[in-house]
Amino acid sequence: MIRDAEDAKHSARMQEMGFPQGGMEELKKARGEITMHIKPQLLNRYQRVSTSYERVVVPVVHELCTGCLTKVPSSFRYEKNAVVACENCGRILYFI
């Protein structure tokens, strides 16, 4: 949301569509509060991957990482309480 809000083109388009823009301070404050609850290793991974890709966390659709379209091993879906990353691009995956 912060990235979208900082994108002037995107923000202008959303404003035209009737979605009020703003609240950047609240968003950044919320992000700060949330990051305090994330394990440092995971936060480091997120920050490292974010230097390469705009979207770091992506869904798996039809067993494909939607970031790079590489097949994700089906066993990943069943790893309980684990944060799994794409073996090809490193993006953090979630299953829908």
Ligand SMILES: [Zn+2]
């Ligand atoms: Zn990938």
